[in-house]
Amino acid sequence: MWSGSRAGRLLETPLSIWAVSDDKAGNAAPALGLAEAVAALRPAQVQTRTVHWKGVTGRLPWHLHPFPLATLKAGTGIAPPWPDIWIAAGRATLPLSLRMRRWSGGRTLVVQVQNPRAPHRAFDLIVAPRHDQIAGPNVLAITGSPHRVTLARLAEAAGRFEGVMGDLPHPRAALLVGGKSKVHDLSDTCARDLAASIREAVLSAGGSVMVTFSRRTPASARRLMTAALSDLPGFIWDGEGENPYFALLAMADVILVTEDSANMATEAASTGRPVLFLPMDGGSPKFQRLQEDLISRGSARRFAGRLEIFPGAPLDETRRAAEAILATLDRRSV
Known part of the structure; x- marks a missing residue:
């Protein structure tokens, strides 16, 4: 549980949010889109971090990656001070996400986008596509993926x-x-x-x-x-x-x-x-x-061979996920 002074600081000063991914657009856009959606609901400074590993390290599974900070390439910017909220997407981020709560002394809220295929207890919140069919007390299932469309x-x-x-x-x-x-x-x-x-x-x-x-x-x-x-x-x-x-x-x-x-x-x-x-x-x-x-x-x-124009039903799952992140953060700060 966080102290009252910590809760007050979060309400008075902009949140620090990192959107962390590899260099794949399919991972970078969901992480950044979700971070931006949180920032649209509460004052925040959003920064991106791109994970690049030395040598063949990036091809190792997360459980065979014991010293991730030592094997990051230079220039990633992944170093203390850690953010208030860490939002990560992609397999390459897992060695870092799985340790972020310990490194930050529990101060960083760790959010993993997509199915991590790793122990759920390491994350504060998992925002997973409903079609991946994963469940748990800290899993928010959404239709599709977070995105940057506003x-x-x-x-x-x-x-x-x-x-x-x-x-x-x-x-x-x-x-x-x-x-x-x-x-x-x-x-x-x-x-x-x-x-x-x-x-x-x-x-x-x-x-x-x-x-x-x-x-x-x-x-x-x-x-x-x-x-x-x-x-x-x-x-x-x-x-x-x-x-x-x-x-x-x-x-x-x-x-x-x-x-x-x-x-x-x-x-x-x-x-x-x-x-x-x-x-x-x-x-x-x-x-x-x-x-x-x-x-x-x-x-x-x-598609049935013609341009069908019908009333669409706008999807707003990114905002719903952003609200869940802030609700989780607020519960921890009480």
């Missing part, structure tokens, strides 16, 4: 890209394309078929398409889809210049997203726009559960 960020992005996409005809379809993962793939055949059906849907609706690819999109799939869609009214990001991702979410009437990414699905659903899932090669029960969750909420449907 109304303010969308409006700002739309303003910056108004000159590029502002005159595109409606309905505007944002196309978010993922790629190869452990359980999904985007083969040339799949990419060709998807592009053909999306092209027909956009032409039939008299609309336009706004496309962004991920770093996991195979180069051949990118070329095939770009060739098939490039003569439609629209915008296809070539990877150069500012990333238009938030602008696409903001300016779309409907969002088409490949089924391989929990982050993209959650971010799309958070906008309140209708979301259509695009099939890929492969799949898993875990991703199927997420899709069914969003469909049952009214946020999404499966």
